[in-house]
Amino acid sequence: MSYPDYNQMFQCPSCGAIGNIFLLKVSGPQIIVKQRCPTHGGRTFKIPLKDLDEFLDPIRDGVFRCYQCGQPATPGPVKFSGAYAVLNCVCQVPGHSSKTQKIWSTIYVDITEHSPKTPEKDQHYEAPVVKTKTPPKKEVLQQCPNCGTKLEGNEKFCGTCGFKL
Structure with missing residues (x-):
């Protein structure tokens, strides 16, 4: 039995880049992910809710990225509205505007409370700590x-x- 590579599911199928996740919602037994590759544009895919723990690291990595260039970004203020955490990530590249992201609130709490994997050496990104x-x-x-x-x-x-x- 082969197990899926969860990190690969969050990469652009054309170029392998990890894009910004701008919408993440739960619909029945699955999570709907809307993600944007900076080169190839947006795409939507679904992942099983029962495997959420396996997806926390790739979700965290995709949420805290710039919408325009795909580089790691710092989260701005977070507002909880209904079932969503609404936020804008701020890119470290000057002039890049942010897009409002809607992340299912319980998943947002999970990705901000659990420790992230140690970033690779070429990344200069620290996981944000958000107090609610x-x-x-x-x-x-x-x-x-x-x-x-x-x-x-x-x-x-x-x-x-x-x-x-």
């Missing part, structure tokens, strides 16, 4: 009443099925 404010807890739900997914207790929507909590 948690609202005071009223009633802590342990699991989604709709699909049974385990919850941390501060979500407004279920990260798996999108059910409003």
Whole structure:
């Protein structure tokens, strides 16, 4: 049995470049990824939600990249809106404008809380540490009443099925 190379799924099929992930959302049992290669443009692909832990490093690498040139970028302020974390990454190349990115909030929290892999020597990129404010807890739900997914207790929507909590 062969296992897929998860890093290769996030590379442009034409040139192998890792582009900016500008939309990441959960739809049923899969994650929909919209990514842009700086040379060949945008593409959409799907990955299984059950294998999310295997994809955290490539997702982190694609989210924190410049939309225009594909180089590592620094995240700007993050706003949580509904089921999404909305952010703009700032490129280190002067004059590159940023594009608003919408990343499924539970996945965004996962990629910012877990330690990234050690970057390769040719990269000058440090994973950002984003601190988020948690609202005071009223009633802590342990699991989604709709699909049974385990919850941390501060979500407004279920990260798996999108059910409003």
